[in-house]
Every structure is written in structure tokens, then in C-alpha cells.
Amino acid sequence: MPRETILVFDVNETLLDITTLEPLFARLFGDGDVMREWFAQLILYSQTMTLSGKYTPFGALGAGVLKMVAEIRGVAVDSTDLEEMKTLMGAMPAHADVAPALTMLREAGFRLVTLTNSAPAGSPTPLEKAGIADYFERHFSVDGVRQFKPAPQTYGQVAEALEGAPAHLCLVACHLWDTIGAQAAGCRAALVTRPGNALLPAEGVPVPDEVDSTLDGLARQMMAAFPA
Amino acid sequence: MPRETILVFDVNETLLDITTLEPLFARLFGDGDVMREWFAQLILYSQTMTLSGKYTPFGALGAGVLKMVAEIRGVAVDSTDLEEMKTLMGAMPAHADVAPALTMLREAGFRLVTLTNSAPAGSPTPLEKAGIADYFERHFSVDGVRQFKPAPQTYGQVAEALEGAPAHLCLVACHLWDTIGAQAAGCRAALVTRPGNALLPAEGVPVPDEVDSTLDGLARQMMAAFPA
Structure with missing residues (x-):
């Protein structure tokens, strides 16, 4: 039926x-809750891109937003960190x-x-x-x-x-x-x-x-x- | 010229x-940095409304987002708090x-x-x-x-x-x-x-x-x- x-x-x-991403944020920023800031900014910018007629795949945008949040907080993020994020998001x-x-x-x-x-x-x-x-x-x-x-x-x-x-x-x-x-x-x-x-x-x-x-x-x- | x-x-x-709003957030949430979370969510939802063909004036949306953030964080917000936010945003x-x-x-x-x-x-x-x-x-x-x-x-x-x-x-x-x-x-x-x-x-x-x-x-x- x-x-x-x-x-x-x-x-x-x-x-x-998605809370399994928190340890990465805890390691990078000393505060796992920064994951929430990253996710909110990722959604915000995904909407910005759509309103502006642009498109960057979500994973690449998420990596860029991680770099943006790191820049704002004065933290260095390297390719190993980005690779870890990709791995965590896929698992x-x-x-x-x-x-x-x-x-x-x-x-x-x-x-x-x-x-x-x-x-x-x-x-x-x-x-x-x-x-x-x-x-x-x-x-x-x-x-x-x-x-x-x-x-x-x-x-x-x-x-x-x-x-x-x-x-x-x-x-x-x-x-x-x-x-x-x-x-x-x-x-x-x-x-x-x-x-x-x-x-x-x-x-x-x-x-x-x-x-x-x-x-x-x-x-x-x-x-x-x-x-x- | x-x-x-x-x-x-x-x-x-x-x-x-906008950092002059921080004392309100510090009083309500014990952390003035929550202002940043509120502002990011406000922009996020303003974009959502536009993508969805809806419109609520920014001030009213900001008050609603404050209630949303308060609900998420298990904090009570009353009409006095909302009035204070309105006053602070206007000054x-x-x-x-x-x-x-x-x-x-x-x-x-x-x-x-x-x-x-x-x-x-x-x-x-x-x-x-x-x-x-x-x-x-x-x-x-x-x-x-x-x-x-x-x-x-x-x-x-x-x-x-x-x-x-x-x-x-x-x-x-x-x-x-x-x-x-x-x-x-x-x-x-x-x-x-x-x-x-x-x-x-x-x-x-x-x-x-x-x-x-x-x-x-x-x-x-x-x-x-x-x-x-």
C-alpha cells in the first residue's frame, strides 16, 4: 500500500x-563549537553564491569557509587539515x-x-x-x-x-x-x-x-x- | 571635479x-561573542527568505533570530530584551x-x-x-x-x-x-x-x-x- x-x-x-567534525575544530581552534560557526557561514555563503548566480561545489566551498574562519580567528590551516576535514565529511x-x-x-x-x-x-x-x-x-x-x-x-x-x-x-x-x-x-x-x-x-x-x-x-x- | x-x-x-550590541548578548548568554552567531544567522535567514520569495523586515527578522538563538541555547528572552536590542540597533x-x-x-x-x-x-x-x-x-x-x-x-x-x-x-x-x-x-x-x-x-x-x-x-x- x-x-x-x-x-x-x-x-x-x-x-x-556532523558533530564528528568537532574534534578537528577543537584541535584547530581550541573550541569544538567553532564547527557551528563554520557550518552557519558555509550555508550563508552557499546561499550568497546562488543569489549571485554562481556555483562552487559544497565541499570546495566548505574548505574555503574553513580557511575564512581560520583567517578571522588568526589560526593557520594547512593542506593536512583540509584533507582531514574532507575525510571526516565523507565518513x-x-x-x-x-x-x-x-x-x-x-x-x-x-x-x-x-x-x-x-x-x-x-x-x-x-x-x-x-x-x-x-x-x-x-x-x-x-x-x-x-x-x-x-x-x-x-x-x-x-x-x-x-x-x-x-x-x-x-x-x-x-x-x-x-x-x-x-x-x-x-x-x-x-x-x-x-x-x-x-x-x-x-x-x-x-x-x-x-x-x-x-x-x-x-x-x-x-x-x-x-x-x- | x-x-x-x-x-x-x-x-x-x-x-x-555593531559590537555595541555585545553587552546585551553577554547579559543574556554569558558570552558577548554570541552576537556574531546571531548576526550570521540573521544574514543566513535573510537570504533564505529572499531565495524563497518571502520578505520580513530586517529588524523583525533580527528579533526572531534572537529568539531562535535563545531557544537553541536554552535561554529565556522577554519583550524587555527585544526592546533593548531594538534600541541598541537604532543607536x-x-x-x-x-x-x-x-x-x-x-x-x-x-x-x-x-x-x-x-x-x-x-x-x-x-x-x-x-x-x-x-x-x-x-x-x-x-x-x-x-x-x-x-x-x-x-x-x-x-x-x-x-x-x-x-x-x-x-x-x-x-x-x-x-x-x-x-x-x-x-x-x-x-x-x-x-x-x-x-x-x-x-x-x-x-x-x-x-x-x-x-x-x-x-x-x-x-x-x-x-x-x-
């Missing part, structure tokens, strides 16, 4: 645990709650795909290394449209490839900037508020259709929202 | 010192190097205007309160196009209003996301790397035409780049 709605999962931080483990939630959703008849800001990687991909690639029928990257989320075209390409209307997609992410974009593109959106993430309460800012602090709770809400 | 090039100054942090002083550089540039024959993400404010405006409003012949806000920088339309409206080509404008800012957008819109761009800001070295990321760590040095570079 397949459900009509297709769940589109964000990858970095939503499925894969992030899945959050503990991911496999159980995906199993539940697939057994409930949902179709599952991924959509990531990261460019496609050779096999084994980060999702394969994390052992969760097989839950999904397809994997999408913003690299296909050379624009970063939350540009409407990034979500639109998924709808087009799956021959469905955006209204049949539900984006699942732990970043509000991602759910805002998906909803603006005509999709439904569900937010899992992993640590470091929250709603942005301001007039005119779209609110996700479902919000939960755990992927298990969010999965149950989505199953209730889309009865078989 | 008026020079053809019109210098378009960003306001927040480029002209006005930021000019950086010490601003008046001398603007004087020098105006005496050299440059036309000067401002372009800010902030919505227009009633008189006295923040620039009037800081005592530097009169250096400029006009003040522009992204509110006119309901899109935030670095969307091309934000720079385009300035060129249109001044009946000049974008190529006759030079944006002056301390944020690379601003210079990237201006250059993509066909303007020239100059970056002053105030503390907390730096270049982003990655392939495909536009480099500003002039870069200096002081506004004085930047002004001299621009005077040399555009001989009278």
Missing part, C-alpha cells in the same frame, strides 16, 4: 551526525534514531529519497559508508541544478525526476532554512529540531507542517498526517 | 559599530575611521550613497544619530525591492534611481557576501576587512576589486583606482 507522498530527506546533520555516521525511523516509514509504505547540498560522491558514498543508503530509492544533489538549497529549483528537480507535483513531496530536515524553501516551492515540510536548531518565530516566516525534537516522533506525525 | 563612480556604502558593521555609533574616510572621499569628488538591509527608519535615523548621514546624497534600503542583499535587484535599484549603469557603482562593505552580490550584479566592489570578516578563498568565489583592513587604506585604493 504505497503512500502517495514521497519523503525527501536532507542528509548533512539531518541523517548524518559521518548516521544519527542513532535514523535507521529505526526510516524502517518504520518504509514499512508504512512511504517512498524515501534524499536531497543534499553536497555534490555526488564516488562509491562508497557517505550514505553507503553510514549504512543507510539502501533505505532510499533515489539520491538527489543540488549539483544537478548548480544552485544550493533553499532555491526553488533544487526541490523542483526532485518533483520533476519523480514525475510528481511538488505538493506530493514532503521535505524532512533539521534546518528551518531548508523547510522554508521547500514550502515556498510548494512542498510539505517536516522539521526535526536536532540540537543546534530551532524554529525562527517572526511574522512572515513559514512554519513547518510538522515539528518534533526526535525523528521517531516526527515519523509518527507524518504517518498520522498521510494515512495509508 | 565629480568622479563618475558612485560609492555605495553598506551600513551595519561597515559604517556603524550604533560610527566606527572611528568612518568620518575621516568619508571626508577624504567626498573632497576627492566621489558621490556617496548608502544601501542597507535595514528598513527605512523615522528621523532621527541610525545614520543621523551616528552623525554621519550628511556625508551621503541618498539613502537606499532593500525594503524598496523587498529582497535582501545580495539579490541583484537590491543593487540594481540603486543604479536605476541614480540613472547610472551598475558598472558606475562601487559597493563598499565589510562583508564578502555583499561584495560577491554587487560584483555579480555588474558593480565594482571594495572590501574593508573589519574584525570578524575575511576573504573566502575558493574557486569560483568572486574576489573584491579592492581589499584593505582599514577604511582609510581602502579609500586611498579607490582614489587611485578611479583617478579624477
Whole structure:
């Protein structure tokens, strides 16, 4: 009994645990929390590039932003450090709650795909290394449209490839900037508020259709929202 | 001897010192540096709104982002705190190097205007309160196009209003996301790397035409780049 709605999962931080990058930041900056500053600046600049009609693959942009943050903080970063970041980003483990939630959703008849800001990687991909690639029928990257989320075209390409209307997609992410974009593109959106993430309460800012602090709770809400 | 090039100054942090907000963040979060996290998230979400075709005035978005950062950090923020932020944002002083550089540039024959993400404010405006409003012949806000920088339309409206080509404008800012957008819109761009800001070295990321760590040095570079 397949459900009509297709769940589109964000990858970095939503499925894969980016906190495994913290030791690198702790070593470089004496403070693992600088990882959050780096990630916020990476998203900020990915959006800047898209608004400016430019594109640099997410990994290369992430390396550049690491150099930028290092420059701001007066810290030296060398090619060994950049190589370590690349290795860590390619080997992030899945959050503990991911496999159980995906199993539940697939057994409930949902179709599952991924959509990531990261460019496609050779096999084994980060999702394969994390052992969760097989839950999904397809994997999408913003690299296909050379624009970063939350540009409407990034979500639109998924709808087009799956021959469905955006209204049949539900984006699942732990970043509000991602759910805002998906909803603006005509999709439904569900937010899992992993640590470091929250709603942005301001007039005119779209609110996700479902919000939960755990992927298990969010999965149950989505199953209730889309009865078989 | 008026020079053809019109210098378009960003306001927040480029002209006005946002570090005067730090005591509020120190009081709320026990760490004044959280101001940087708030500001990065504010820019990130302003871009998200624009990419998603939405608009919430910068001040209201800034208040919402403060609540978001507070939620993430498990801190309570009440209406008094939000009122204090609004007051502080409306009363930021000019950086010490601003008046001398603007004087020098105006005496050299440059036309000067401002372009800010902030919505227009009633008189006295923040620039009037800081005592530097009169250096400029006009003040522009992204509110006119309901899109935030670095969307091309934000720079385009300035060129249109001044009946000049974008190529006759030079944006002056301390944020690379601003210079990237201006250059993509066909303007020239100059970056002053105030503390907390730096270049982003990655392939495909536009480099500003002039870069200096002081506004004085930047002004001299621009005077040399555009001989009278």
C-alpha cells in the first residue's frame, strides 16, 4: 500500500551526525563549537553564491569557509587539515534514531529519497559508508541544478525526476532554512529540531507542517498526517 | 571635479559599530561573542527568505533570530530584551575611521550613497544619530525591492534611481557576501576587512576589486583606482 507522498530527506546533520567534525575544530581552534560557526557561514555563503548566480561545489566551498574562519580567528590551516576535514565529511555516521525511523516509514509504505547540498560522491558514498543508503530509492544533489538549497529549483528537480507535483513531496530536515524553501516551492515540510536548531518565530516566516525534537516522533506525525 | 563612480556604502558593521550590541548578548548568554552567531544567522535567514520569495523586515527578522538563538541555547528572552536590542540597533555609533574616510572621499569628488538591509527608519535615523548621514546624497534600503542583499535587484535599484549603469557603482562593505552580490550584479566592489570578516578563498568565489583592513587604506585604493 504505497503512500502517495514521497519523503525527501536532507542528509548533512539531518541523517548524518556532523558533530564528528568537532574534534578537528577543537584541535584547530581550541573550541569544538567553532564547527557551528563554520557550518552557519558555509550555508550563508552557499546561499550568497546562488543569489549571485554562481556555483562552487559544497565541499570546495566548505574548505574555503574553513580557511575564512581560520583567517578571522588568526589560526593557520594547512593542506593536512583540509584533507582531514574532507575525510571526516565523507565518513559521518548516521544519527542513532535514523535507521529505526526510516524502517518504520518504509514499512508504512512511504517512498524515501534524499536531497543534499553536497555534490555526488564516488562509491562508497557517505550514505553507503553510514549504512543507510539502501533505505532510499533515489539520491538527489543540488549539483544537478548548480544552485544550493533553499532555491526553488533544487526541490523542483526532485518533483520533476519523480514525475510528481511538488505538493506530493514532503521535505524532512533539521534546518528551518531548508523547510522554508521547500514550502515556498510548494512542498510539505517536516522539521526535526536536532540540537543546534530551532524554529525562527517572526511574522512572515513559514512554519513547518510538522515539528518534533526526535525523528521517531516526527515519523509518527507524518504517518498520522498521510494515512495509508 | 565629480568622479563618475558612485560609492555605495553598506551600513551595519561597515559604517556603524555593531559590537555595541555585545553587552546585551553577554547579559543574556554569558558570552558577548554570541552576537556574531546571531548576526550570521540573521544574514543566513535573510537570504533564505529572499531565495524563497518571502520578505520580513530586517529588524523583525533580527528579533526572531534572537529568539531562535535563545531557544537553541536554552535561554529565556522577554519583550524587555527585544526592546533593548531594538534600541541598541537604532543607536550604533560610527566606527572611528568612518568620518575621516568619508571626508577624504567626498573632497576627492566621489558621490556617496548608502544601501542597507535595514528598513527605512523615522528621523532621527541610525545614520543621523551616528552623525554621519550628511556625508551621503541618498539613502537606499532593500525594503524598496523587498529582497535582501545580495539579490541583484537590491543593487540594481540603486543604479536605476541614480540613472547610472551598475558598472558606475562601487559597493563598499565589510562583508564578502555583499561584495560577491554587487560584483555579480555588474558593480565594482571594495572590501574593508573589519574584525570578524575575511576573504573566502575558493574557486569560483568572486574576489573584491579592492581589499584593505582599514577604511582609510581602502579609500586611498579607490582614489587611485578611479583617478579624477
